[in-house]
Amino acid sequence: MHGLVNRAIERFVRDTYGRDVWIDTIRRLDMGLTEFESMMIYEPQVTAQVLAAVGTRLARGRDDLLEDIGTYLVSNPATEALRRLLRFSGVDFVDFLHSLDDLPERARLAVSDLDLPALELLDQGGGLYRLHVGCPEGDGPRFGPVVVGLLRAMADDYGALAVVEHQGEAGTCEILEIRLLDEGFAHGRAFVLGAGGGAP
Structure with a gap:
């Protein structure tokens, strides 16, 4: 998955809910990072894990979360x-x-x-x-x-x-x-x- 996609998820959470919410969410995944590089390529499961974690943290279903990101x-x-x-x-x-x-x-x-x-x-x-x-x-x-x-x-x-x-x-x-x-x-x-x- 292109880093721009993961970066968009990150920026959505940071800009909408605050940096602390993002840092807390991403650290719980234990990926060894707290931000994504826009021009890197990541495995699709990384994106899936991040979306699932963000959805749980925000109490949002996956499709609702994706719609919010689109908006x-x-x-x-x-x-x-x-x-x-x-x-x-x-x-x-x-x-x-x-x-x-x-x-x-x-x-x-x-x-x-x-x-x-x-x-x-x-x-x-x-x-x-x-x-x-x-x-x-x-x-x-x-x-x-x-x-x-x-x-x-x-x-x-x-x-x-x-x-x-x-x-x-x-x-x-x-x-x-x-x-x-x-x-x-x-x-x-x-x-x-x-x-x-x-x-x-």
């Missing part, structure tokens, strides 16, 4: 760079949704060994979309719940009213349903092209 990646000021990268993908929420198929490849252009799951958007018409999220091989964590949290946060960011739900797995992918109720429901967060212009 954090867009909404927390500490992750503004990722939020800006995603906002560059589309001028509105619908445009952003249609760019999702290309997201894994764009991520690899930035980090060549970052292997994100394949994404495939299906437009069902009438504001209804289905997103197929590729399932990981082996023991890696499922990314579907992370994408649910990320999409909900991005809808808010664009000012769109959308319902995003996880519909389970089918074959080699997870199925997400996105129902767009009102694309102009509210004013989205400020976003301009200039560096530093996207402050909330």
Whole structure:
């Protein structure tokens, strides 16, 4: 598992619940470390153990925890760079949704060994979309719940009213349903092209 994934879990806990909660949780695993290196590769079971330990410490189910991490990646000021990268993908929420198929490849252009799951958007018409999220091989964590949290946060960011739900797995992918109720429901967060212009 790429270190960026483990680092995201670490930063989520530190920024949301505090450094002491993270240190206490990671030390209980006796891994010989208290922080992850972003550019290292870790065994998938390390990520699984960390997620399980964090879930126990926070009394959060695994999928709920992953959704929270997805939301954090867009909404927390500490992750503004990722939020800006995603906002560059589309001028509105619908445009952003249609760019999702290309997201894994764009991520690899930035980090060549970052292997994100394949994404495939299906437009069902009438504001209804289905997103197929590729399932990981082996023991890696499922990314579907992370994408649910990320999409909900991005809808808010664009000012769109959308319902995003996880519909389970089918074959080699997870199925997400996105129902767009009102694309102009509210004013989205400020976003301009200039560096530093996207402050909330």
